[in-house]
Amino acid sequence: KAGVTQTPRYLIKTRGQQVTLSCSPISGHRSVSWYQQTPGQGLQFLFEYFSETQRNKGNFPGRFSGRQFSNSRSEMNVSTLELGDSALYLCASSRDNEQFFGPGTRLTVL
């Protein structure tokens, strides 16, 4: 059974640009959550989607947005990138209270 996949794995952008990250959950999982992890910080919750609806949202500015498609795949978008947005962005799919993480997308903003 394939795990959670995220693309791209690495990304370099400059300030002011926007970026879209993609996540494909484990087959059969309908819940997808996104997290930001910066060096030395714990995982910071961004948002959770379930059946194409945002179910929970963390304390991030409106520049961070997401969506989920009918096949449960999810995308996360960050507009007007700032240096502080450099981080590892993790996606996790869930079923029956168990959460499985993808390998992450390492975003560097220059």
Place this chain on the structure above:
Amino acid sequence: KNQVEQSPQSLIILEGKNCTLQCNYTVSPFSNLRWYKQDTGRGPVSLTIMTFSENTKSNGRYTATLDADTKQSSLHITASQLSDSASYICVVSPTGGFKTIFGAGTRLFVKA
């Protein structure tokens, strides 16, 4: 306020030694408590998952314990290996659909 605090922040041990990582939480009630291992630059991988009624759960050399009275959990690693060098994250999921709370993690370094 729901919180999960882990200690120590970082730990250095010699290969072959045992160690115990701590997790104190204020989340109550909760549906499950999980321990994850995260290698540098990778996504976290689940080690153990315990419901509020369980006291212990093992996964190979990893044993997690849970004391619901004191709101503490620990992760014991036996006969450490170099590959155990990673961050270990304690995660608590409240009941009622509230957001999962992540600890900041303990960074473990295993030296030869």
